[in-house]
Amino acid sequence: MKLGRLALGAAGLLLLVLIVFAMLDEPVSLDLRGAELEDMVFVAGGAFRVGATLQTVEAFYVDRFEVTEREWARFRKATGRGPLPYWKGLRRDPDDPVRYVNLQDAKDFAHWKGKELPTNLQWERASQGEGGKRFPWGDGFLLAANTAELWEGQVESWGVTRVGTFERGRSAVGAYDMIGNVWEWTRSRTDERLHVTGRVEEGQGDRFIIRGGAFDTPIRGRADLEEAVPARTRRWDLGFRCVIAEAAYRRQERIFAALRELGYRHGWLHGLALKAAERDLVDEGEAALPYLEQAKQRAGNHPWLQERIQRIIERIHGGS
Structure with missing residues (x-):
């Protein structure tokens, strides 16, 4: 009984640590430039x-x-x-x-x-x-x-x-x-x-x-x-x-949403979302490349993020 309570307490503590890490793991803001519909x-x-x-x-x-x-x-x-x-x-x-x-x-x-x-x-x-x-x-x-x-x-x-x-x-x-x-x-x-x-x-x-x-x-x-x-x-x-096609704007929004997910450093906390974001960017293909290059440039102070983005760029170029 005592061991069970200890195990339950340890699991609760681990869950609390994970929650705290998730709250502290703010995504890197890339300040990406894209079309704005305001005007x-x-x-x-x-x-x-x-x-x-x-x-x-x-x-x-x-x-x-x-x-x-x-x-x-x-x-x-x-x-x-x-x-x-x-x-x-x-x-x-x-x-x-x-x-x-x-x-x-x-x-x-x-x-x-x-x-x-x-x-x-x-x-x-x-x-x-x-x-x-x-x-x-x-x-x-x-x-x-x-x-x-x-x-x-x-x-x-x-x-x-x-x-x-x-x-x-x-x-x-x-x-x-x-x-x-x-x-x-x-x-x-x-x-x-x-x-x-x-x-x-x-x-x-x-x-x-x-x-x-x-x-x-x-x-x-x-x-x-x-x-x-x-x-x-x-x-x-x-x-x-200037103009932008509605389909192109929707695509841009999807790409930006995926790039925001890449900004979380601790992939083990956001594993599923990170994999989905990488898959979405690869699926967009060449249309995503200009935004990926822009994001890579804006991530200059975060080598881990630059490497993550570069891997996706290479996958798109490689067709995988």
């Missing part, structure tokens, strides 16, 4: 009308506003990137859309944010009014965007406005300035044009589609607002916004 709007997937045809897209999120000077400044500070070639003396407000970005600039920013540039189809879907209307606000022309019509008689003063200025110009999904302010890069090449009347700018190298027009673009009587320009183009009326 994005949801765009439902499915079929939608473009002219006389039906097109289909998967669900995605799109930036509510064009990327601003303020956001670009944060990007520059974080990455050590050099300045853009603005004209000297050009007025610039932190909430203005950033300009003079070429295609690679825009892609680099999008990658830094865990996003990407929209395809031409995604841009078209995000910009449409209800039921595939011609403009975000409907089929009829209105002074509801920063376009050339707004500046008639005062062309010497025209320029960009702060993002989100034109409430009436919002698209049906809630995206601002899809028409006017600045043209916006897409990642689609010329052969993915949706409106064959769009202008194709001559120049060296591949050309990519830009959409939406700008403050210096007349839109009355024009339906396409689609052009194709060389990838290295930098203009005072050209900016961008």
Whole structure:
């Protein structure tokens, strides 16, 4: 009887020790960077009308506003990137859309944010009014965007406005300035044009589609607002916004959840969860590699965690 009580007491003490260890075993915070949905709007997937045809897209999120000077400044500070070639003396407000970005600039920013540039189809879907209307606000022309019509008689003063200025110009999904302010890069090449009347700018190298027009673009009587320009183009009326597919965002969340589990040092306390996290990351395959590399870099003060992450990277590369 006495031995039984002693054994029971020892088991209870061991359980208490394990509980204390589990409480003290806080995961390493990796502060991973990925897409944030706070300033994005949801765009439902499915079929939608473009002219006389039906097109289909998967669900995605799109930036509510064009990327601003303020956001670009944060990007520059974080990455050590050099300045853009603005004209000297050009007025610039932190909430203005950033300009003079070429295609690679825009892609680099999008990658830094865990996003990407929209395809031409995604841009078209995000910009449409209800039921595939011609403009975000409907089929009829209105002074509801920063376009050339707004500046008639005062062309010497025209320029960009702060993002989100034109409430009436919002698209049906809630995206601002899809028409006017600045043209916006897409990642689609010329052969993915949706409106064959769009202008194709001559120049060296591949050309990519830009959409939406700008403050210096007349839109009355024009339906396409689609052009194709060389990838290295930098203009005072050209900016961008970003997207992320809903499926890609959900995948990112799964990867982040698994990476958080890796941060527990004492695997014997979290064995099942750790094995499940490792299996989930390997199953994600190459899609997980950028996040694993980021996590490995952020784990610099924890060699045991770097080694754990490296083993998973090697398993993915090895296909096991």
